[in-house]
Amino acid sequence: MWHNHIYIFCMLIFPLFTTFFFTDMMKQGLPTELPVGIVDLDMSSTSRKMARSLDGMQLVKVTAHYPNVTEARRAVQRGEIYGFFYFPNHMAADLMASRQPTVSFYYNGAVLLAGSMAYKSMRTEATLGSAAVAMAKMSALGLRPEQIKQKLQPIVVESHLVNNPTLDYNVYLSTSLIPACFGIFFFLITAYSLGTELKFEKAKDWIKQAKGDIVIAMTGKMLPITFVFAFVMFVYVIWLYYVNGFPHACSTWLLLFNSLLFIFACQGVGIFIFGLIPSLRLSMSVCALLAVLSFSIAGFTFPVSAMHPSLQTLSWIFPMRSYYMIYQMVVLNGYPTASAWVYYVVLLVFALLPILVLPRIKNIMLTHEYIS
Numbered sequence: 001m002w003h004n005h006i007y008i009f010c011m012l013i014f015p016l017f018t019t020f021f022f023t024d025m026m027k028q029g030l031p032t033e034l035p036v037g038i039v040d041l042d043m044s045s046t047s048r049k050m051a052r053s054l055d056g057m058q059l060v061k062v063t064a065h066y067p068n069v070t071e072a073r074r075a076v077q078r079g080e081i082y083g084f085f086y087f088p089n090h091m092a093a094d095l096m097a098s099r100q101p102t103v104s105f106y107y108n109g110a111v112l113l114a115g116s117m118a119y120k121s122m123r124t125e126a127t128l129g130s131a132a133v134a135m136a137k138m139s140a141l142g143l144r145p146e147q148i149k150q151k152l153q154p155i156v157v158e159s160h161l162v163n164n165p166t167l168d169y170n171v172y173l174s175t176s177l178i179p180a181c182f183g184i185f186f187f188l189i190t191a192y193s194l195g196t197e198l199k200f201e202k203a204k205d206w207i208k209q210a211k212g213d214i215v216i217a218m219t220g221k222m223l224p225i226t227f228v229f230a231f232v233m234f235v236y237v238i239w240l241y242y243v244n245g246f247p248h249a250c251s252t253w254l255l256l257f258n259s260l261l262f263i264f265a266c267q268g269v270g271i272f273i274f275g276l277i278p279s280l281r282l283s284m285s286v287c288a289l290l291a292v293l294s295f296s297i298a299g300f301t302f303p304v305s306a307m308h309p310s311l312q313t314l315s316w317i318f319p320m321r322s323y324y325m326i327y328q329m330v331v332l333n334g335y336p337t338a339s340a341w342v343y344y345v346v347l348l349v350f351a352l353l354p355i356l357v358l359p360r361i362k363n364i365m366l367t368h369e370y371i372s
Helices: 005-025 045-055 069-078 091-096 112-140 145-152 169-199 203-209 214-243 252-276 280-297 309-317 319-332 337-356 358-367
Strands: 034-040 060-066 083-087 104-107
Touching: 005 169, 005 214, 034 045, 034 069, 034 112, 045 060, 045 083, 045 091, 045 112, 060 069, 060 112, 069 083, 069 104, 083 112, 104 112, 112 145, 169 203, 169 214, 169 252, 169 280, 169 319, 169 358, 203 214, 203 358, 214 252, 214 358, 252 280, 252 319, 252 337, 252 358, 280 309, 280 319, 309 319, 319 337, 337 358
Parallel strands: 034 060, 034 083
Antiparallel strands: 083 104
16 A cells, blocks of 8 residues: 555545645635626616625625626626626616616526525625615605614514524535545545455455455455545544534544444445446446535435435435435534434445455455456
């Protein structure tokens, strides 16, 4: 392992780089001052006031004014801005005459996070702008501030956010993206370590050194890898939850136990896949496919409950899904460990999968020839 740079990079350097990269990239939480544009055909004091108000919001920043919608659309397509606000002709006059002018805003939905943030800010500004006009009109009619407030906001909504009250996206994304990246390394290195025994024609010596006992051979093969991965997960836990102060409602020992169980589950799946497909190239390809699909089907980008029933069933074959549910229930929300017992059992089953293929792997190592 020490003389093979693939092990060093994929087990130590890349996982640690992933941990520090993602947490540093999103340390500010939500992205701010996203560039947006203005198309102001009204050129009234009302439209200029709304443009200044939009520019004053934390999430967006007005970086350009365009003469028409076509120019603004092209700027969005070039990636110069993430959206633009459109004020039509005679907007202020129509407002004062109660003719309900249409104020439009466009955003780039292809860039999911930036587009949704631009949409949120522009929608808020549209709501606040209409409320400001209504307030001015009711004030001109002689209504008192208390009466105006009751008409504009008859119901007051109070938000009490739990566990992540600052809505820090780093807490949501780093705790899911980083383990998903780890899963790629766990899968691939497991399959690679077994496939190279065949590739470099050392399989028979490996089994011979274990005196023909495949359990001893597999344990000796996986223990060093497990120790390195456990060290990486230990650094991950300390860095996220204690250095960066990510919220967690469980003990450090439980965090480490969850991480270790996730490692065992990924290694178990990797061994099982190699036992079914005893080819270095094909087994690593299948492992890579499973690991990459985990980003989509684990549930941290799109809720599994909203997926097609077939995909909901399929989600159970991904260790990342169970690990993410344990994090969501036990670590973040502080539910009792027993409430997530199903997901612990699923990870344990993944870790025990190699039992089904160990005799086959022994036979493969003793009889099969490597085919490039």
